[in-house]
Amino acid sequence: MVQAGLSTSREFARHLSCSRRDFLRSATGVTLGSALMCASPFVRGVVAGKKRKIIVVTFGGGARDQETFAPEGQENIPHLLHELIPQSSFFTQMVNQGILGHYVATASLATGVYETFNNFAAIPPEHPTIFEYFRKDLKRPSSDTWVVAPSNGFNRIGESDYSSYGPGTGARVILPKHLLTAAMSGTTTDYEHLLRDNYETPLYAPRLGGNEFELQQLETILKLSVDDFKTHAKTLSSPDELSMYVVRQLMRQQAPSLLWITMHDIDVAHAGAYSLYIEGIRRTDRLCGEFWKLIQSEPEYMGNTTLFILPDFGRDSDGDAGGNGFQHHRTGDPASRTTWMMALGSGVREGVIYDHPMQSTDLVPTLGAMMGFSPSLSQGRPVQELL
Ligand SMILES: [Zn+2]
Structure with missing residues (x-):
């Protein structure tokens, strides 16, 4: 029985992957890559002269294909489809x-x-993070790697408690909402749309106390006054826009080589309003397009940066009796597990699509191979097409 279920899941994942592939080929004209193609040596040569930067963006809490990479969803992701994917x-x-x-x-x-820890607990990852491998192997200071995360529940993500790594050896974590709350010192009426912390369990309020960024560092690290921060925040329409504002400042002032940004607006879907979910996808698509343009215009990043965009996972399909469609990701069905990843920029072949199966755990070994560090405890395998 288990065996039969597994093969059905695999078949479903393959089917979903093929329909994504065929849709993208017809919508964007990208070509199908073979497993033997590697990144262009010419591009690699250019990169070698400048310090390589890697930025990872997680695509917002997960969206389904019918609202993104399918004919009926394509209108929601014009920037991904027509600017980034080619x-x-x-x-x-x-x-x-x-x-x-x-x-x-x-x-x-x-x-x-x-990782198998409780999602709603203020605890660090059990195994060393990419940030710890990166700093230890390449002897980088803490200013060279940062995480910007939307939810206060992510405050411990920058470093594990694994012996020989752990506190002080990973990435600092900026929680823009936490920062904004601190900047407001109590009066948050004008900013409530930027401060909603967790869409799935709104009452969960983690205890902070990791290696997070504090308000007094706004001025010393981001070179922003509390007043400027508050004034600019007032012009923004969502938490992910607030994160991107912080990211831009961080890139200009600290120019980290390894930067990790978690977007989360799409997860408003948990509230059950389809229109808000779609609005979240469209905004995330626009922010990804704007972010790529920003990378191309910042002197520290243009020409030497590889950007990865991928969801953490998807959302439930309409067909599963145990789920509630787009609203949640509770069934663990193949639709909510079969996601995608795009890589663009330095050292990456352009306009190619690959449809073979890979795992979420393959990201860290891939980044390790690209940047020259060894994530010895990671389970995945480097993606050969990016090396
Ligand atoms: Zn969610």
């Missing part, structure tokens, strides 16, 4: 076999191990 290596079958909670799944992406 420049990308796109992988249509990234499977997440772990727990489908945002913190634990994002931590799994960052450790290369399917």
